[in-house]
Amino acid sequence: MSQTLSFWAEYLPKLLSGLVISLEVTGAALAIGIPLGLVAALLVQSKSRSVRWTTLAIVEIGRGAPALILLQFAYFGLPSSGLQLSSMGSAIAALSWTTCAYTSEIIRAGLQAVPRGQNEAAMTLGLSRLDALRFVIVPQGMRVAAPALLGFAILMLQASALCFSIALPELLSRANLIGTTTFRYMEILMLAALLYAAICIPATILVAVIERRLGQHTA
Amino acid sequence: MERTAEARPIVEVKGLGKSFGAHKVLAGVDFSMRVGEVVAIIGPSGSGKSTLLRCLNQLEQHDEGSIEICGIQMRADTPIPRKDMNALRRSTGMVFQSFNLFPHMTVLRNISLPQERALGRSRAEADERSRALLDRVGLGSKADQYPARCSGGQQQRIAIARALALDPKIILFDEPTSALDPEIGLEVLAVMQELAEGGMSMIVVTHEMHFAETVSDRVILMADGKILEEGPSSEVMRNPKSPRAQQFLHAVMNR
Numbered sequence: 001m002s003q004t005l006s007f008w009a010e011y012l013p014k015l016l017s018g019l020v021i022s023l024e025v026t027g028a029a030l031a032i033g034i035p036l037g038l039v040a041a042l043l044v045q046s047k048s049r050s051v052r053w054t055t056l057a058i059v060e061i062g063r064g065a066p067a068l069i070l071l072q073f074a075y076f077g078l079p080s081s082g083l084q085l086s087s088m089g090s091a092i093a094a095l096s097w098t099t100c101a102y103t104s105e106i107i108r109a110g111l112q113a114v115p116r117g118q119n120e121a122a123m124t125l126g127l128s129r130l131d132a133l134r135f136v137i138v139p140q141g142m143r144v145a146a147p148a149l150l151g152f153a154i155l156m157l158q159a160s161a162l163c164f165s166i167a168l169p170e171l172l173s174r175a176n177l178i179g180t181t182t183f184r185y186m187e188i189l190m191l192a193a194l195l196y197a198a199i200c201i202p203a204t205i206l207v208a209v210i211e212r213r214l215g216q217h218t219a
Numbered sequence: 220m221e222r223t224a225e226a227r228p229i230v231e232v233k234g235l236g237k238s239f240g241a242h243k244v245l246a247g248v249d250f251s252m253r254v255g256e257v258v259a260i261i262g263p264s265g266s267g268k269s270t271l272l273r274c275l276n277q278l279e280q281h282d283e284g285s286i287e288i289c290g291i292q293m294r295a296d297t298p299i300p301r302k303d304m305n306a307l308r309r310s311t312g313m314v315f316q317s318f319n320l321f322p323h324m325t326v327l328r329n330i331s332l333p334q335e336r337a338l339g340r341s342r343a344e345a346d347e348r349s350r351a352l353l354d355r356v357g358l359g360s361k362a363d364q365y366p367a368r369c370s371g372g373q374q375q376r377i378a379i380a381r382a383l384a385l386d387p388k389i390i391l392f393d394e395p396t397s398a399l400d401p402e403i404g405l406e407v408l409a410v411m412q413e414l415a416e417g418g419m420s421m422i423v424v425t426h427e428m429h430f431a432e433t434v435s436d437r438v439i440l441m442a443d444g445k446i447l448e449e450g451p452s453s454e455v456m457r458n459p460k461s462p463r464a465q466q467f468l469h470a471v472m473n474r
């Protein structure tokens with residue numbers, strides 16, 4: 001036991017710097033992907049058929065293809081078409097796409113949960129369509145979507161472990177690397193798992209608290 | 220109820236028809252009203268009262284006939300230009316059965332935001348107007364609360380203040396008291412009566428027979444998508460001519 005603890009103490013700094021990279025990738029993917037998801041949720045309701053179908057294609061490919069394939073595509077596939085991305089760049093691009101695709105459906109459901117009377121009231125009060133979305137529909141729809149979005153954010157942190165397949169030195173790759181040099185896979189992977197849990201479990205509790213808070217002013 | 224309504228028409232509806240799929244909700248509706256008049260529309264459920272009201276401000280698009288409201292022409296066969304639609308929404312206000320306040324904004328923001336966005340008033344101007352209107356409907360102290368903290372009657376009075384803030388030429392009320400228990404409904408009706416006395420043009424779809432008889436100048440009785448009777452309130456309510464109207468009024472007046 002004390003052996004394990006001293007092994008953990010020795011390698012913890014390396015794993016922590018990997019965790020920071022995991023959090024950076026996840027944060028960037030969410031910061032880019034969720035706004036795009038909102039845009040996609042609005043565009044799939046567009047009156048123009050070509051806009052609707054293009055958006056639908058982007059969303060369905062993003063949801064249909066495993067994140068692992070999107071990652072490999074961005075890192076190994078794009079260079080053959082002349083676009084060379086770093087492992088960080090490809091990770092952010094691929095995971096943003098996944099995030100956009102999944103959150104667009106979460107947000108669309110949230111927007112549809114806003115009662116129709118809200119839009120009718122906005123229209124009879126002379127708000128433009130854009131103003132109605134901006135001030136009335138989107139704020140309420142995002143409140144409905146928030147718990148599911150936060151839950152998705154936690155899943156994305158876990159999915160960021162897939163980036164180890166494109167040589168991004170995030171938490172899992174670090175653990176794996178340490179395993180190959182020390183052959184103490186069991187212990188180092190356990191520590192990596194503990195670090196993921198140390199983020200995810202408090203985050204889950206935070207989601208529950210925020211969920212309660214957001215319910216406050218709903219009719 | 221002897222208010223001198225101006226002779227100028229504010230609403231003129233001719234041959235109005237509306238179907239939902241195969242179901243004809245309105246058929247050949249004609250009516251007009253003058254500036255300053257208060258018209259109550261009564262009738263059994265499903266008679267097309269609300270649909271008629273919603274066609275007037277184009278929450279529903281009509282399929283037949285023409286509507287002229289506040290000088291804006293709307294024919295069923297021609298799309299309405301955006302400019303006219305904006306003008307329509309600016310000159311008509313609407314109060315809904317379910318209030319439809321914005322739950323994520325304070326009462327004050329509910330009333331001020333549309334003034335800022337639709338009329339271009341500054342935040343200070345809008346807030347000043349909002350507070351004056353809240354005082355007028357007896358809710359000055361609720362400005363900084365959220366709608367969920369207000370009773371149904373209070374929410375409906377706030378909704379009326381919100382509509383008034385845009386200085387509409389006519390206000391459409393779609394069963395404004397139907398979601399309220401009768402006692403609470405009275406406080407809303409009192410505000411509406413005050414508006415009527417102040418000369419506001421109003422169309423009120425309602426099941427409140429007392430309000431229809433005493434506050435409105437005219438009553439329109441609808442059934443099956445048609446206007447069955449219309450005329451001065453007490454005449455329609457006390458001496459209906461057609462058997463269908465007699466049957467309806469007998470049912471609702473003797474309870």
